[in-house]
Amino acid sequence: MTEPDDIVVDDERLQEYEEMVRRQLALLGEDPAREGLVKTPQRVAKAMAWLTRGYELDPHEVIGDALFEEHHENMVMVRDIEMYSMCEHHMLPFFGKVHVAYIPDGRIVGLSKLPRVVEVFARRLQVQERLGEQIADAIEEVLRPKGVGVVIDAVHLCMMMRGVEKQSSRTITSSLRGSFREDSKTRSEFLRLAHGPSTW
Numbered sequence: 001m002t003e004p005d006d007i008v009v010d011d012e013r014l015q016e017y018e019e020m021v022r023r024q025l026a027l028l029g030e031d032p033a034r035e036g037l038v039k040t041p042q043r044v045a046k047a048m049a050w051l052t053r054g055y056e057l058d059p060h061e062v063i064g065d066a067l068f069e070e071h072h073e074n075m076v077m078v079r080d081i082e083m084y085s086m087c088e089h090h091m092l093p094f095f096g097k098v099h100v101a102y103i104p105d106g107r108i109v110g111l112s113k114l115p116r117v118v119e120v121f122a123r124r125l126q127v128q129e130r131l132g133e134q135i136a137d138a139i140e141e142v143l144r145p146k147g148v149g150v151v152i153d154a155v156h157l158c159m160m161m162r163g164v165e166k167q168s169s170r171t172i173t174s175s176l177r178g179s180f181r182e183d184s185k186t187r188s189e190f191l192r193l194a195h196g197p198s199t200w
Contacts, residue, residue, distance in 0.1 A: 017045040051086055054123030059138040062120055066110035067143070075186070077101035077193055078114045087158050088125035096154030096170070098122075099194040100135065102145040103179055103186070109143055128152055132175035140177050147179030147186060151194040 018041035025032040025040065032041070079099040087094050100114045121134040136150045151174045160167050174194075179186045 014042075014045050014049070017048065018042055021045060051084075052124055054120050057120040057123070059117050059120050060142060062116045063109060063113045063142050066113050067107050068109075069106060070104065070108045071106060072104050072108055073146075075101050075103055075189065075193075076108065076111075077190070078111055079194060080198060081115045081118050083118055083122045083131075083152065083154065085122040085124070085126045085128075085131060085154075087156060088127060090158040090162070091125065092157040092161065094126075094128065094154050094156040094158070094171075096152060098132075098135070099149075099151040099153075100139070101149045101180075101190050101193070102139060102143060103147045105144060105146045107143060107145075109139075114139070128154055128156075128171055128173050132173045136175040136177050145178065147181070147183075148175075148177040149180040149187070149190040149194070150175040151191070 021041035021044045022032045025037055030037060032038075077099065078101075079097070081098040081100065082095075083098045084093060084095045086092070098118050100118065117138050118135055120138070121131055132150045132152050136148045139145070139148045139150075151172065153170055153172050155170055159165075159169055174191070176187060176190075180190055181187065
């Protein structure tokens with residue numbers, strides 16, 4: 001996985017972003033030249049490049065050649081994948097857990113690749129509903145399984161820090177494809193596993 005210092009940002013774009021942050025600080029009533037804020041524009045520009053690096057990632061490249069022929073016909077699930085993203089409406093973070101499952105159709109994927117697919121789409125400006133759909137679509141397109149299910153359970157700082165200021169509210173979304181949508185038993189098994197207590 002890419003580390004923060006590995007993100008390559010065009011120098012001209014980085015400088016432009018720094019100027020924008022410097023202007024933002026002034027508009028907020030701060031002095032961008034004071035000691036504690038002198039390097040803030042540079043830090044913010046680099047941080048935003050890291051937080052939105054998903055625009056530079058492609059799920060096909062992330063999965064690479066980690067596809068294996070295997071006649072496994074039962075559900076494969078990776079649950080409790082940590083997810084951090086940025087709400088596109090207020091550019092505030094939302095974060096939580098993603099549960100991903102699929103039923104193979106002659107091919108399986110390396111387990112570590114499922115969290116990497118989540119990362120591709122989470123590290124963009126997002127809404128939770130679309131994030132789940134994009135993860136499910138990518139897995140369906142690359143793996144061609146019999147079915148895909150994605151559940152996201154997240155909290156949104158735009159609801160906690162501002163607006164309604166509800167600290168305990170959680171948003172849960174599901175995206176279902178193939179047998180997860182069409183077969184009620186498969187869907188029930190998936191949702192039971194996704195919402196059930198962790199055994200760890």
